[in-house]
Amino acid sequence: MPNTLDAVDPMVVALCAHVAExxxxxxxxxxxxxxxxxxxxxxxxxxxxxxxxxxxxxxxxPDAVLIELFEAEGANPFDPRDHAVDLAALDPLAESGRxxxxxxxxxxxxxxxxxDGPARLSLTFKRDQTGDLE
Amino acid sequence: MIHTTQHPKDITVVxxxxxxxxxxxxKAFKDAVVALIEDGASQLIIDFGTVTFVxxxxxxxxxxxxxxxxxxxxxxxxxxxxDVAQMFQICRMDKVFTVYTSADAAVQKLAENQ
Numbered sequence: 603m604p605n606t607l608d609a610v611d612p613m614v615v616a617l618c619a620h621v622a623e624x625x626x627x628x629x630x631x632x633x634x635x636x637x638x639x640x641x642x643x644x645x646x647x648x649x650x651x652x653x654x655x656x657x658x659x660x661x662x663x664p665d666a667v668l669i670e671l672f673e674a675e676g677a678n679p680f681d682p683r684d685h686a687v688d689l690a691a692l693d694p695l696a697e698s699g700r701x702x703x704x705x706x707x708x709x710x711x712x713x714x715x716x717x718d719g720p721a722r723l724s725l726t727f728k729r730d731q732t733g734d735l736e
Numbered sequence: 737m738i739h740t741t742q743h744p745k746d747i748t749v750v751x752x753x754x755x756x757x758x759x760x761x762x763k764a765f766k767d768a769v770v771a772l773i774e775d776g777a778s779q780l781i782i783d784f785g786t787v788t789f790v791x792x793x794x795x796x797x798x799x800x801x802x803x804x805x806x807x808x809x810x811x812x813x814x815x816x817x818x819d820v821a822q823m824f825q826i827c828r829m830d831k832v833f834t835v836y837t838s839a840d841a842a843v844q845k846l847a848e849n850q
Contacts, residue, residue, distance in 0.1 A: 607759050607760045608760050610758065611760060631818075631822050634789065635791070635823060635826070638789070639791060639792060642758070642759045689828065690828065694799075694828050694831060694832045695799055695832070696796070697797070697799050697800045697803075698793075700792040700795065700796070700827055701792045704826065704827070707826060708826075
């Protein structure tokens, strides 16, 4: 997808449609929130030019759905796990700062690696659960 | 982008005018509602009845509007579908905003409170 904010929503909608049959409805809600926040974060904060491209792979495995976001060439490495935010501890009247917390809260597993090529953010969503998280 | 409906006792119902309130349009939404407040609106109901998804930027914009209203008025929300309600719950926004099932219910309550 293009490295632009207006490309995020269409990609999220397309990914939700792609995995809709593979995830329970409650997990699909978390999936949508997580993907929206992750893609928005990459576009807004990775520092890559608007002409750059973010590759997104979706794999439906027997036990989980795996999403891999390959950040654009030239993006600044950003491991969300290093910037964990406890949503419960955040000022409820804060106007920003929830995105990373939502990514970590809504995915069942978050991995990040930055090898020689584009950095990869991996998000895992288990298929055999109700999905409700508090 | 927003659509408004005026009710007695200076109550204004605001519909965001988008299906998804996200980073791409949250600032425009906030700016539009803040303009209403600056024009004198103080009893505001944000009707999410046609909104299917809200991200953290959308919630941030809503919080910004709430802070702009401050103690001079009231701001409540209504019409949250299950997905939007879960987003509110995860982000503890259900503790910040009074939530009504419908715009009619919210209008009635705000009118009673005046």
